[in-house]
Amino acid sequence: MQHEPTSPPMISVRGMSKLFGEFVALDRIDFDVSRGEKIVVLGPSGSGKSTLIRTLNRIEPHDSGTLTIDGKLINDKTDPIQLRCMVGMVFQNYNLFPHLSVLDNCILAPMRVRRMSRIEATTLARRYLNQVGIPDQADKYPIQLSGGQQQRVAIARALCMQPEVMLFDEPTAALDPEAIVGVVSIMDELSEQGITTVCVTHEMAFSRRIADRIIFMDQGKIVEITPPEIFFTSPKSDRAQNFLNQMLRY
Amino acid sequence: MTSFFFRLPLMQRFRPVAALAGVLFATAGLHGLAHAEQPPSFVHDGTLTICTNPTLPPMTFVKGQDVSHPEGYDIDVAQALANRWNARLSVVTMDFTGLFPSLSAQRCGLVMSGIIRMPSREKSFDAVTYQDTALVVVGRKGTPSLTSMDELSGKNVAVESGTSYITRLGVVNDALVAAGKPPMIIQQYPTEEQVVQQVLIGRVFAFVSQDVELFYRMRQLKDKLHVLITPDIPDYRHFAIYLRQNPQDLTALQSAVTALETDGNLQALRTKWSVTDPSTGNEAPSTTSSAMFDWAAFFSALTSTAFLHGALITLSVALISHFIAITLSVPIAIVLNSPQRSVLKIVLEGYVSLFRAAPTLLQLLFIWNAVPQFFPIFREQWFTPFLATILALSINESAYQVEINRAALSAVDPGQELGASALGLSRRDIYWRVIFPQAFRIALPPTINEFINLLKITSLASVISLQELLAVTQIQVARTFAFTEYYAAALVYYLVMVFFFLFLQKRVERRFAWSDRKKVVSNAA
Known part of the structure; x- marks a missing residue:
């Protein structure tokens, strides 16, 4: 793997569009994400944020334009399994498997996809469960955990695949304020470890703290891409200004 | 010659x-x-x-x-x-x-x-x-003899269904109605011994049969029956x-x-066989005349190889048919649940609607009696009633099971598939490791319901000569007239089989602790 400063961007998106029937969800999107960079995607509801990050691991295949990840062109000929080994994802509703224990949630994919042995996968899973702060919950079922704990499991489960890129789709949207603090602090820790991250969120303080750049979206288009210190103080566009005014009012 | x-x-x-x-x-x-x-x-x-x-x-x-x-x-x-x-x-x-x-x-x-x-x-x-024979109208001992068929006006009369007696009684009824009298009320029963039983228990006034059968029944039932009239109807000789x-x-x-x-x-x-003379011939097995429950007859029925064999046929037909039905229904349900329209989907929708709509009995009769007229291969020796029943019930049951599976699959949160595919799991693993285990929990109670239903529906197959439990019971009852005892024995067999599967269901459900927070907590305590 290349680590020179001249290495190509981890993610490169050019002219990407996505339609749901007549509705244009993504309209000719262009952006790059460097290796190790933290990107936060902001924007009002229905602006295409979630659709955008779902195209990055092809859970929603794009209709036109190109997507390149780690120098590889991603299209319908790409093996989706290889792609998803490289790009992990955490959802708003955790999407844990309720019939499996916390540990089994974490080791299923490493064993089935990465062909790890049970012992190997368990060692790895315990390490990440420890990292997300719930080492004692390994044998419980998801239903026995609080929302915040479930989201930590979901993060650990994604990390067990040792991805190069992590996608977060509003990871704190379903949590109460106390749980948000916990999950955000884990994401802070992750960002320090240098994993490439694309995160859709409404957590403004968190965005400002961890983001290298903010992507602001509206109506399926990228309105601006700016460093957080500029975005939160003097955004270039009126729409971003309006959005921030509304967000900060609460 | x-x-x-x-x-x-x-x-x-x-x-x-x-x-x-x-x-x-x-x-x-x-x-x-x-x-x-x-x-x-x-x-x-x-x-x-x-x-x-x-x-x-x-x-x-x-x-x-x-x-x-x-x-x-x-x-x-x-x-x-x-x-x-x-x-x-x-x-x-x-x-x-x-x-x-x-x-x-x-x-x-x-x-x-x-x-x-x-x-x-x-x-x-x-x-x-x-x-040679003669039509007879038979009532209980002590009922006065009749001088004409017209005297049956307004009375309940039992006949075996599918026989020509019904048409004949229809002629009598037409005459009664034409003469301004109320017609006979005709009750039809699938077997001759049930027809006789209706007279014995006093539900009907008389039954219609042939003298030959009656001679045998008279010896079997001793003094309980009496010929009311032997009408001179040339067609019935x-x-x-x-x-x-x-x-x-x-x-x-x-x-x-x-x-x-x-x-x-x-x-x-x-x-x-003392066909023409009621007084001679080999002994007919007589029934115990008392109204009491004959425990000896009950236990001998319960332990007889005939009942055991019948129960095994019932059980194996139900198990094999349901296994095939489930195997067929899962892929059909997946196709039907997919959002895309396709020719396959339309064909499968037709299949499910057709076999849910058509009565099971009709499907059995169709496969056994109609299909061989188009495909002679189905009248060969290998196509036994056992196979025909399994074929009919598998198809029929698969249509019902598709609906259960469809409901169970759609009850699984779509986020599960999303989460599983984001982890890189293959389609096969997504279904077998993530979706099926969750759908199985939802489908289990209605599936066991279907199985219990199927176990009982096998009794329909007696019309295509399958010797399942209820057919065996009826044949044994025809021989002995021990209705209560033999029905009770059959009931015991059905109950034992059903309770075993209900017990199995409970055991399996206990393994779904993950679905119930309270259960999980109490198990952990």
């Missing part, structure tokens, strides 16, 4: 072959060579197959425990015919309503089941008379053997029956 003339030209042309065939028959024949005749076309591969409903003693009934071997006057006559043609006799037993459709479908060469010779039946089939229409076969059968009559064979059988 008439058949001789039909055979003559053939014999002249192929004399050496015929001579050789004669030698073969002589070595293979079980009985006297003197009787050897060219067999009619309904004798296939040296086998004469007859269809019978063995609930009509003394004509055709099951004496012992082995329901696959009926006995009686009809069976002995069939054996005598088979001997004449140097053929082996094979007896197929089934519900009365299945007899004529089976004859049409070439499942048997002859129907011999104590059936009246009727002009209406001869429109579709040929008939050969072999036994003969029992006939029915065959598919074929002039040569008809002549051959007629001459064979005439020969059996001439050489005294039939007379000997009449005496053996």
